[in-house]
Amino acid sequence: QSLPYAFGIVEDQAKYLAHGEPGWADHWVPPPTDLHRAHLLRMIGGDAIRGAVERYFGIKLAFQNCHKTAIFRPEALESPAYQDFISIRSQILNQTPELIDC
Template identity: 40%
Template sequence: MSLTVPPELLKQAQDGKIDNTAFLACIRDSLPFAWSLIEELVHKRERSGAEFVDNQVAPPSQEGYGQLFRALASNAIREALEAHFGVRLAFQNCHRVAVFAPSAEKAYAEFTTPVAQILNQTPELVNC
């Protein structure tokens, strides 16, 4: 399961409309490693003024990998995170999360190419 959904949020979903703040809280509480990594990268990018920053360090556990996969593989979760933090997210391999300024279209396009994906491969990440 991707998220641990509180009963109130489940009820909202069953009624056809959820509160965005409650959805974000559900993401934050269910995926704390992914949330904190993305939040840290957002702050790092803001401080540096760079078009993008990325994470090069593998998660400390399988749980961390799982949280990154769940956060970034779900369109709804990814879009909620992008809107909340005011960034664009990209993901390579099993842990390379990148946070882009919304205006960094060229850098985002380059990061998400097949060439960039192939150049980012290492034997250590075959089974991540």
């Protein structure tokens, strides 16, 4: 686990889904430090790491600016919730006007 903070976020979200929750789970809490932020961005930003995490948990990761992450069950990718989360509108509404760390 070279990215323990990021892996822990996804692991917690996956546990939430495993308890029969709806087809997705999200995480809104900003990383506590720049190191934690780097963990999250490295995991989400690279196809190899993100893909490995998705396969490990059997989920699809989604990301918005301001470090908002979500995981979706594969069967939920056509759902309104997933389509809304990945929309440009949601991306814009999830940022500050200053376009700085949220």
